[in-house]
Amino acid sequence: MLESIKSPADIKALDSAQLIALSEEIRHFLIEKVSKTGGHLGPNLGVVELTLAIHRIFDSPRDVVLFDTGHQSYVHKILTGRAADFDGLRQRGGIAGYPNRSESEHDVIENSHASTALSWGDGISYGFAQTGQSDRHVVVVVGDGALTGGMSWEALNNIAATEVRNLVIIVNDNERSYSPTIGGLATYLSTLRVTRGYERFLDWGKDVLHKTPVVGAPIYETLHGMKKGIKDIVAPQGMFEDLGLKYMGPIDGHDIAAMEKALQKAKAFGEPVLIHAITEKGRGHKPAMDDEAEKFHAVGVVDPATGASLSKSVTSWTKVFSEELIEIAREREDIVAITAAMLGPTGLAAFEKEFPSRTIDVGIAEQHAVTSAAGMAFAGLHPVVAIYSTFLNRAFDQLLLDVALHKAGVTFVLDRAGVTGDDGPSHHGIWDLALTGIVPTMHVAAPRDAARLRETLREAVDISNAPSMVRYPKGAVQIDIPAFERRDGIDVLYRGESADVLLVSIGSMAAIAVEAASMAYREGVGVTVIDPRWVKPLPTSLITMSQRYKSVVVLEDGIKRGGIASSISEMFREAGLATPIHSIGVPLEFIEHSKRSEILSDLGITAQNISRSIVEWNSANTSSGANTIMEEMQSPARENVDHIQHR
16 A cells, blocks of 8 residues: 555545555555665654544645655655655665755754744744735644743643644654653643543533433533633643643644644644644554563664664774763762753663762753753752753853853763764754863863773863863774873874874864775875874864975865864964965855765775875975974884884
8 A cells, every 4th residue: 555655645545544554554565665775763653643643634745744854754755755765764875863944845843852843833824824814724733842942832832822823833742852751841741641531521421411300501601611620620721721722632642643643733723733642652663662661662674574783793982982971970079060951862771770869961952951061060069961962962051151151160071072963954963162162261172082981071071161062973983993092181192204294183073084085095195193182172282383384184074164174274373373274175065965985985084085185285385394203203114013013
């Protein structure tokens, strides 16, 4: 049946038995395809019937369907004609793991960050009303996890103040964001889940009392007039209705007929309506259901039957951080850990098991996490905020004015820094170096390997009068790259035979930098590779070191505009140093999904390309700068060969 679905129109004539069969077929399809490519499996298994109901009642793309977040949009992609493309899900040249405007007219939001869709829905529905498009509707599917984000409530507050607006909000309540949803809202929704609701109570009362002679009808009318109080007792949805929103639910999100009935009523209402749908994350797939921690929120390549990972086991940057933070916390009672609904992915699950009272999950609320950390620092603690690099973007104001301005001793640990790959433009962590570069008092470390991650993390948490940050990429940590020596805080990783080029390697770029230097040596160009470890503030010794070279090349895993090369250039200008600087990094553009290695290759960030560029730049450099063998560097070529072979 699935092969015949080319657009939402193809499901509108199906009967209930066909819909049930299609639901099961979609689940089998998702399990098969996502197990091969990796992706967000659990969330999509939970919204099959919900998505079918939406597309049967509404007419996309004329009616706009928005998903918050987009990782629950796979079923939507299938129903809008993209099932045949799932072999390339999140792969180079294939379909994205989130809605993508370039793929389909049915997709609107490309940003996969949570808590934004309600604001989009408010804006689009307002635009429709203002431009006379009264026959168009907006449907926003928002998870209970996304409702922990403050932006959702800012939007709801504004939406509730409107009257004539074709806006339907569906709260997809599966008790989870990435992991279980926490906080007061979660408790509130839990209360709604276990209560059978006002409408059922009122229907019962109407039936019984209308059959009661003489007094039945007056009593019913009295009770009907007291419905607000009855609602608060029987199904305490008053929070939503106090905002001014019409509330419907809770409704079984896997009951297509019930969902369609609710959606039809909401569609005809003509004002904002909130439908509370109860769904089951990972539904229909036993391995996902048995995964208590994450319900297969996101999987790599796995066995479709068992859910067991088929990927090669490696030591990740995240694991190294997790282990070291636990060691530090055993030594220091003031260390506390904060996450924004990412306990497992950021490596804090193990920390939480050992230090449950010192672990805080604020839900999808990065802004709150950062300012709360500032408060904890004031109270005498040292908070470690573990977060994806891309998600720190959302809390820049709090970082700047709540943490940095107040000189709060807070350590930020940024996972998924740099080019990340499969999740696309919104998940690349390429902005943090540029953003934090303009934050006064900020200390930023970019460790090149596991040993330096442990080292810089300890140095970071020792800073008590300013914010500090440690960043690292997604994936396997590379083999340790020892330094020949450490000069004034700068590690020398490779010694050039002649002082032609000083290659400044930032963080995980070290291995590529050393390899490129070795290639350039074979072309007769002497390249010395250094790692400053701490890139903000930059060590002032970089100025005196750079004076010996014809040129400086900066290699970084972040945007070039405003990145570390820019900071070094500014440092040189202020010092009156005229040494030319070349920058190798990420251009100022949004990068689509692909494997990290493929993206880096596309950007020319490979050892071969870097070496070629260095040789060309050196040839074009007419400066007569230092070209003799550097002092203290005896037989550098042989020493480097031995160094590389033994690391």
